Amino acid sequence: MSSRDTGTRNTGLSPSGLKAHPPPEAARRARRFGSFYFAEHVLRSMRGYGWTIVASSVGTPVVYLFAMGIGLASLVDARAGNQGIGDVSYLTFVAPALLVTAAIMVANEEFSYPVMAGFKWRRIYHGPNASPLSSSQIATGHLMAVAVRLIFTCGIYFLIMMLFGAVPEATGWLAAVVAVVCGLSFGLPLMAYAAGIEEEKGQFPMVMRFVVTPLFLFSGTVFPLDSLPMVVRWIGWLSPLWHGTELGRVFSYDYAEPVWLSVVHVVYLVALALAGWAIAKRRYTRRLGK
Amino acid sequence: MHTNVSTKSVISARNLTKAYGEFKAVDDISFEVPAGESFGLLGPNGAGKSTAMRMIGGVSGRTLGELDIMGLDPEQHGPEVRAHLGVVPQQDNLDEDLKVRDNLIVYGRYFGLPLSYLRPKADELLEFAQLSDRAGAKVDALSGGMKRRLTIARSLINDPKILLLDEPTTGLDPQARHTLWDRLFRLKEAGVTLILTTHYMDEAEQLCDRLIVVDSGSIMAEGSPSSLIKQYSTREVLELRFGAERNAAMAGRLEGVGERLEALPDRVLIYTNDGESALEEVTGAGLHPITSLVRRASLEDVFLRLTGRSLIE
Numbered sequence: 001m002s003s004r005d006t007g008t009r010n011t012g013l014s015p016s017g018l019k020a021h022p023p024p025e026a027a028r029r030a031r032r033f034g035s036f037y038f039a040e041h042v043l044r045s046m047r048g049y050g051w052t053i054v055a056s057s058v059g060t061p062v063v064y065l066f067a068m069g070i071g072l073a074s075l076v077d078a079r080a081g082n083q084g085i086g087d088v089s090y091l092t093f094v095a096p097a098l099l100v101t102a103a104i105m106v107a108n109e110e111f112s113y114p115v116m117a118g119f120k121w122r123r124i125y126h127g128p129n130a131s132p133l134s135s136s137q138i139a140t141g142h143l144m145a146v147a148v149r150l151i152f153t154c155g156i157y158f159l160i161m162m163l164f165g166a167v168p169e170a171t172g173w174l175a176a177v178v179a180v181v182c183g184l185s186f187g188l189p190l191m192a193y194a195a196g197i198e199e200e201k202g203q204f205p206m207v208m209r210f211v212v213t214p215l216f217l218f219s220g221t222v223f224p225l226d227s228l229p230m231v232v233r234w235i236g237w238l239s240p241l242w243h244g245t246e247l248g249r250v251f252s253y254d255y256a257e258p259v260w261l262s263v264v265h266v267v268y269l270v271a272l273a274l275a276g277w278a279i280a281k282r283r284y285t286r287r288l289g290k
Numbered sequence: 291m292h293t294n295v296s297t298k299s300v301i302s303a304r305n306l307t308k309a310y311g312e313f314k315a316v317d318d319i320s321f322e323v324p325a326g327e328s329f330g331l332l333g334p335n336g337a338g339k340s341t342a343m344r345m346i347g348g349v350s351g352r353t354l355g356e357l358d359i360m361g362l363d364p365e366q367h368g369p370e371v372r373a374h375l376g377v378v379p380q381q382d383n384l385d386e387d388l389k390v391r392d393n394l395i396v397y398g399r400y401f402g403l404p405l406s407y408l409r410p411k412a413d414e415l416l417e418f419a420q421l422s423d424r425a426g427a428k429v430d431a432l433s434g435g436m437k438r439r440l441t442i443a444r445s446l447i448n449d450p451k452i453l454l455l456d457e458p459t460t461g462l463d464p465q466a467r468h469t470l471w472d473r474l475f476r477l478k479e480a481g482v483t484l485i486l487t488t489h490y491m492d493e494a495e496q497l498c499d500r501l502i503v504v505d506s507g508s509i510m511a512e513g514s515p516s517s518l519i520k521q522y523s524t525r526e527v528l529e530l531r532f533g534a535e536r537n538a539a540m541a542g543r544l545e546g547v548g549e550r551l552e553a554l555p556d557r558v559l560i561y562t563n564d565g566e567s568a569l570e571e572v573t574g575a576g577l578h579p580i581t582s583l584v585r586r587a588s589l590e591d592v593f594l595r596l597t598g599r600s601l602i603e
Contacts, residue, residue, distance in 0.1 A: 018411050020403055020449040023360075023373035029402025030369050041385070041396045048387040123383035127444075129349055130377040131400035132369035289350045 030132030038128055038141025043148060045124075057153045060105075061160040064098045065091070068222065069164060085224060088168070088253050095166035096175045096248030097221035099157050100241055103179040106153050107187025108212055110146040112204040115194035118142070119287055126288070135288040136281035143191065143277060147184060154179040168253050175248035178269075182244030185269040186215075188276025195283035215239045220246065243268050298324045300360055300452055300483050301346060307354035308341050308507075315341040317507035318355070325451070328484040330501035332494045332589060334599070338507035339487035340380060343456045346485060348372045359452070373401060376445030376482075380456040382437050384429045390440060391416060391425040398447040411447060419443035419473065435466025442473060452483045459493060471496055491589035503593060510596040515589055522595045523587040524549055526565035530558045530572065530579040540577065547571050552594060561591070 020026070030037070046053060069091035076090040085093040118125040118138075125138050133141075158176040161167050167175070190207065197203055218228065218235040219242035225233055236242040243265040249255035250262055301323040308316040316338045323329045331339040344350035345357060348364035348371040357364060364371040384393050394412040395405070403411075416422045419439040424432060432440065438458060445453060458474070459467040474497055478484055488494050494501055495515045503510040503518070511518055528548065532540045534556060541553035548562035558579075562568040565584030572579070593599070 016410060016414065018407060018414065020401065020407065020411075020447075023448075024370060026373035026401035026403070026448060027367075027369040030373065030400060033402060034369075034400070037399045037402070040399055044392060044396055045385055045387040122386060123381060124385055126379060126381075126383040127385070127397060128400050130347055130372065130375070130379065131397065132373045133400050134369065289344065 027132045030137075034133040034137035035140040035144055038133060038138050039144035039148070040141075041128070042142055042145030046145065046149060053149065053152070057156040058160070060102055061098070061157045064102075065095065065160065065164045065166065068094050068098065069166060072222075086255065088255075091164060091166045092168060092253050093249070094222060095161045095164070096179075096252045097219075097241075097245040099154060099161065099175060100179045100182045100244040100248055101216055101221060102157050103150055103154055103183030103244075104186045104212065104215070104241055106150055107146065107183040108190065108208065110149060111187040111191040112194050112207065115142070115191055116197060116200055119195070120198075125284070129288045135285040138288070139191070139195070139281045139284040140277070143184070143188065143280075146187065147180065150180045150183045154183070166252075169251065171251045172253075174251035178244050178247045178251065181269050181273065182240050185240040185244070185272035185276070188273050188280060190276070192276050192279035192283055195280055195287060215241045240269055240272055299358070300325045301329075301485065302358040303342075303346075303355065304357075305355035306342065306345065306352055306357055308338075308345060308350070309353040314507050316345070316352075319502070319504070319507070319509050320355075321502055321509070321512065323483060323485065325483055326478075326481050328478050328486065328497055328499045330494045330498035331485075331487045331504050332489070332491070332498075332501050332593070333487075333504035334489055334593075337489075337504045339489075339504055340456055341507075342504075343454055343485070343487055347375060347377055347454050373448070374450060374452055376448065376450035376453040378438075378441050378445050378453065378455045378458055380460065380487075382441055384437060384440060384444070386429045388429065389425070390421060390427050390429060390432070393429060393440065394444050394447050397444045401448040403448065408447070415443040415446055418446070418476075420469070433466070435462050435469060438462060438466070438470055439473065442470070446477075450482070452485065453477060455484060455486045457487055457489070459488075459490065467493070491593070494589055501589075503589075503596060505593075505597045505599075511592065518589065518592045519587050521592075523591040524561040525563045525587060526561075527585055527587050527591055528560040528562060528565045528568045528572075529581075529583040529585065530560065531556065531581045532558070532577075532579050540579075543575070543577060544572065547575075559591070559594075561587070 073090035073094070076085070128138055129135060154176040158173060214235060218232055219225070219239040220236050221241065225236040225242060228236070246255070246257060247262060247265040250257060299322040304320045306316055306319050307314060319342065331342060333339050341350065345352050345364070346359060348359070348368045351365055359371045360374050362371050385396065388396060391412050394415055395408045398408040398411065413422070413425070416425050419442060421436060421440060421443065424436065429437065429440070459470055462470065474484060484497065486497055498515060500514050502512045511522065513521065531537070537555065537558050538553055541551060541558050544551055544558060544560065548560035548568045550561040552559040560568050569582055569584060
């Protein structure tokens with residue numbers, strides 16, 4: 001495809017003769033790499049609060065693993081005759097759950113207010129929307145940048161789990177991968193929801209209070225799901241946190257569960273993430289007008 | 291791809307319509323913009339200018355009609371059309387988490403431009419926007435005028451041949467407006483096609499070679515500022531203020547003075563080619579306005595003539 005020569009001159013604003021590549025090339029690159037370009041933007045913005053990210057990525061696991069994996073564990077392990085839960089120490093049992101919870105917290109932070117800010121408060125999305133990028137590339141770029149932050153956070157978390165001696169199996173690093181996927185399986189539906197909010201009326205604190213907190217409490221995180229009465233166990237079955245935690249335990253300490261159930265965990269988490277991503281792209285496209 | 295457009299037009303709109311349900315924000319407008327022209331859409335708030343601009347910018351679809359930008363249909367070739375454009379939106383959308391210079395670099399990346407080009411280009415554009423000394427500052431430390439200049443600099447990062455400016459000086463103080471106009475003049479001199487929406491008549495007169503007057507989504511008139519003034523107004527206008535209570539009553543006694551008369555709530559306008567003589571005629575008739583002013587006719591008068599309403603309401 002080519003456009004006509006319009007006879008216009010260079011803007012003459014470049015004393016050094018700098019010349020951008022022609023528009024068809026810009027469009028070709030944007031079609032191919034547009035999501036990466038927007039991810040780069042979001043990551044550069046994150047550098048503005050980079051120290052907060054680093055401090056929370058290190059501080060959160062240290063605090064939680066001390067408090068629950070050592071403090072609370074001393075009670076649990078003593079009550080269980082030093083057998084912990086399911087023949088592993090309480091620290092080993094709870095660590096994969098805390099890792100996945102951290103991923104969900106990051107996803108909750110990055111896919112809520114920043115999405116609203118992009119559309120409405122700071123209108124960050126409207127800049128790239130006027131460039132060759134498509135609206136769905138903006139959604140995907142945002143997701144990619146958050147995935148990078150999740151990889152960083154979960155990676156650090158996993159290293160600190162190792163330092164605490166909470167990962168007996170060599171396959172334990174896969175628990176960090178599961179946590180990243182789990183963060184997206186929770187975060188992308190949230191992103192889709194946030195993209196549909198025209199006016200913020202406290203929806204995100206409600207999500208924290210009535211979705212994230214119950215998920216943390218009823219997803220077999222700090223105690224096994226089967227110790228809950230049947231009437232509330234369904235919350236765990238629906239919760240990406242439960243699926244991520246159970247899968248993380250399989251990799252982290254060889255937690256015994258049927259293979260079919262592990263497959264269900266993977267399928268459920270990936271399906272939630274893909275559905276959220278698809279809906280988010282559609283909502284971004286509708287809202288940004290393209 | 292359409293091929294039946296004028297070879298010199300960079301933008302061609304035919305029967306362009308945008309409807310939201312029953313409401314037509316843009317109603318059957320047609321215009322052509324040749325390369326290098328500075329073309330304006332003048333009209334009050336809510337006239338449909340920004341909607342038209344969003345369609346030209348390839349971020350909003352049309353309900354009816356045809357639109358070609360550089361020979362391409364923005365609905366079919368969105369990224370290709372947008373790659374040709376520089377866009378200055380009505381509301382700033384700079385990233386306040388980034389520093390001034392980084393805003394330009396990040397934006398340039400959307401066009402796939404390499405950092406080896408973007409770093410020196412950003413410095414050149416900051417020089418052009420008179421913001422070199424603010425390169426490392428946070429965006430929220432800039433004044434309104436500086437933010438607009440930065441947005442214009444950002445829109446030039448890809449060396450566009452067409453620049454879309456949606457209400458570029460709204461909310462700026464007079465000095466900031468003049469600084470901005472100066473930058474836009476330079477772009478015009480450099481051959482950039484400027485498409486500009488404004489509800490400021492002085493801005494339209496300063497910057498536009500040709501414009502369309504838009505109201506309620508429709509084109510009311512088209513031409514150069516001077517030709518529109520010539521066609522729809524007299525050379526001069528005598529403005530008289532008798533006080534809010536008396537303007538309407540006095541208008542009745544001024545019939546016959548000048549060629550035409552408009553009675554507004556706050557003043558009476560007498561259209562004439564010789565304002566001083568008209569004023570003498572008024573005072574000779576024993577009428578003594580609180581204030582009087584003879585001025586050159588403007589696009590405001592054109593709009594008033596065409597719609598019966600003022601541009602800024």
